Amino acid sequence: MTKRIAVLGGGTGGTLIANRLRRLLDRADADIVVIDADDEHIYQPGLLFVPFGLAKPGSLIRPRHRQLRPGVTFRRAAVDRVDVAQDQVRLADGTTVDYDVLVIATGARLVPEETEGLTGPGWMEKVFTFYTLDGAVALERAMSRFAGGRLIVAVMDMPVKCPVAPLEFCFLADSYFRERGIRDKVELTYVTPLDGAFTKPVCNRELSGLLKEKGVSVITEFNTGEVDGAGGRLVSYDGRETGFDMAVVVPLHSGQACVQRSPGLGDELGFVPTDPATLQSKAAPNVFAIGDATDVPTSKAGSVAHFEGEVLARNITRYLAGEPLAPAFDGHTNCFIESGSGRALLIDFNYDTEPVTGRFPARIGLPLLRQSRLNHLGKLAFSWLYWNVLLPGREIPAVRSQMPVAGKRLPRRGSPEPARSPR
Amino acid sequence: MPTVTYAGTEVTVNDEGFFADPAQWRPEMAPQIAAREGITELSERHWQVIKFMRHEYEAKGTGPTVRVLGKTSGVTVKELYQLFPKGPAKLAAKIAGIPKPRGCI
Numbered sequence: 001m002t003k004r005i006a007v008l009g010g011g012t013g014g015t016l017i018a019n020r021l022r023r024l025l026d027r028a029d030a031d032i033v034v035i036d037a038d039d040e041h042i043y044q045p046g047l048l049f050v051p052f053g054l055a056k057p058g059s060l061i062r063p064r065h066r067q068l069r070p071g072v073t074f075r076r077a078a079v080d081r082v083d084v085a086q087d088q089v090r091l092a093d094g095t096t097v098d099y100d101v102l103v104i105a106t107g108a109r110l111v112p113e114e115t116e117g118l119t120g121p122g123w124m125e126k127v128f129t130f131y132t133l134d135g136a137v138a139l140e141r142a143m144s145r146f147a148g149g150r151l152i153v154a155v156m157d158m159p160v161k162c163p164v165a166p167l168e169f170c171f172l173a174d175s176y177f178r179e180r181g182i183r184d185k186v187e188l189t190y191v192t193p194l195d196g197a198f199t200k201p202v203c204n205r206e207l208s209g210l211l212k213e214k215g216v217s218v219i220t221e222f223n224t225g226e227v228d229g230a231g232g233r234l235v236s237y238d239g240r241e242t243g244f245d246m247a248v249v250v251p252l253h254s255g256q257a258c259v260q261r262s263p264g265l266g267d268e269l270g271f272v273p274t275d276p277a278t279l280q281s282k283a284a285p286n287v288f289a290i291g292d293a294t295d296v297p298t299s300k301a302g303s304v305a306h307f308e309g310e311v312l313a314r315n316i317t318r319y320l321a322g323e324p325l326a327p328a329f330d331g332h333t334n335c336f337i338e339s340g341s342g343r344a345l346l347i348d349f350n351y352d353t354e355p356v357t358g359r360f361p362a363r364i365g366l367p368l369l370r371q372s373r374l375n376h377l378g379k380l381a382f383s384w385l386y387w388n389v390l391l392p393g394r395e396i397p398a399v400r401s402q403m404p405v406a407g408k409r410l411p412r413r414g415s416p417e418p419a420r421s422p423r
Numbered sequence: 424m425p426t427v428t429y430a431g432t433e434v435t436v437n438d439e440g441f442f443a444d445p446a447q448w449r450p451e452m453a454p455q456i457a458a459r460e461g462i463t464e465l466s467e468r469h470w471q472v473i474k475f476m477r478h479e480y481e482a483k484g485t486g487p488t489v490r491v492l493g494k495t496s497g498v499t500v501k502e503l504y505q506l507f508p509k510g511p512a513k514l515a516a517k518i519a520g521i522p523k524p525r526g527c528i
Binding site: 157158221223225237238239252268269297 | 487488489490491494495500501503504508509510525
């Protein structure tokens with residue numbers, strides 16, 4: 001009998017899992033439908049470049065349905081909620097979609113309204129975010145008019161998509177104002193709720209050094225409780241204040257509202273509790289999750305969705321065949337970090353191994369955790385890979401789902417540097 | 424790992440003072456741990472958070488972040504910072520004898 005596979009969300013994770021499943025499963029054996037509220041697929045890594053005039057907003061958007069293989073149905077509809085007990089998706093227009101297997105690929109949602117004052121006076125005038133296309137475009141105009149003063153880049157709280165993006169913004173802003181000849185008039189400050197620029201020691205050391213080198217001051221353990229756009233200040237929950245002439249914030253993130261409306265599906269923040277190794281949701285055996293929508297303890301990033309895709313597609317076919325799932329996902333994450341002036345760093349890590357130096361994917365390869373022109377070119381090439389390899393659900397040559405160890409300078413056993421840490 | 428004596432019992436803690444074994448914790452230890460962190464008196468509101476931390480740890484194997492605490496513990500983030508200045512999630516976890524909440528990447 002033909003199985004019905006429903007995928008909620010036509011973003012990175014939803015698109016690539018639908019395409020992978022379509023290749024693995026005979027059309028007679030499975031119908032695959034991808035459901036999304038709109039037909040605009042945004043290349044999110046490109047948003048970072050928009051404020052600096054380095055990417056044209058229109059070039060980042062393509063139709064969602066065009067990224068799907070023949071044999072995958074695209075249904076444009078908003079989801080009201082999932083009824084896990086009934087194996088049924090309820091759409092906002094009142095119709096229902098029954099499924100045998102459901103994949104939640106609804107991503108993360110920005111909730112700027114959850115921070116007091118953030119969307120109040122000054123929002124999109126003095127206080128911006130580049131995490132949306134509209135925000136990135138508005139910020140480009142504001143950046144081009146910015147003649148000097150204090151510019152702060154602030155992360156409200158974790159988790160956020162692409163946690164290195166705000167750091168990259170700092171590096172690119174340094175280059176940008178240098179090129180405009182007004183770097184000496186701009187005070188750049190990075191504000192983070194974490195106790196360092198990055199959570200993992202080796203990477204934190206490297207990125208902190210880079211911030212210092214570029215004259216970006218850092219305020220740590222600053223948990224923003226209020227954004228006062230009119231007064232130009234951030235106030236932390238513990239009563240500290242920091243002023244700004246312009247603020248670039250990464251708003252709080254939640255899971256999608258339809259997940260939050262579905263009884264038993266999401267956690268307190270609306271992310272789907274998911275087995276970190278098999279990617280099966282904890283809500284029901286026939287419900288799986290991929291990408292930013294999950295609660296798995298790794299970065300919310302496109303590379304993660306890609307690496308998850310290989311494991312998840314095979315686990316769904318195993319599930320349909322009545323076979324046990326393979327606990328094969330290791331948390332593999334791979335990010336290019338744009339460091340300004342046409343250079344970039346590369347980090348590669350998983351649940352157990354923090355980002356370290358060395359080369360990727362093996363002894364001959366891109367330098368890890370070190371600025372290079374080659375990595376910058378890699379970051380630019382990634383856009384092509386995204387549309388032509390990741391979304392179609394194909395493998396990147398020489399890069400497997402599991403994190404490679406060859407080429408990495410891993411801390412020796414017994415060294416004070418923790419080689420293993422839970423997150 | 425270092426050991427500390429709370430309420431007459433020797434317990435193992437890590438370098439930052441978090442319990443290595445949450446099972447060693449007993450409620451009567453909490454005021455002493457709190458005092459070391461500069462909290463001289465544990466109010467009913469403090470206890471609400473401490474009990475919630477224990478409960479969450481037992482259910483999920485990790486303590487909640489401050490944002491989740493603010494949504495689920497019945498105490499707002501603002502008040503959490505008044506009760507446990509600087510870092511409510513970290514401080515409340517330490518006093519509740521559970522490991523440091525895992526930060527996200």
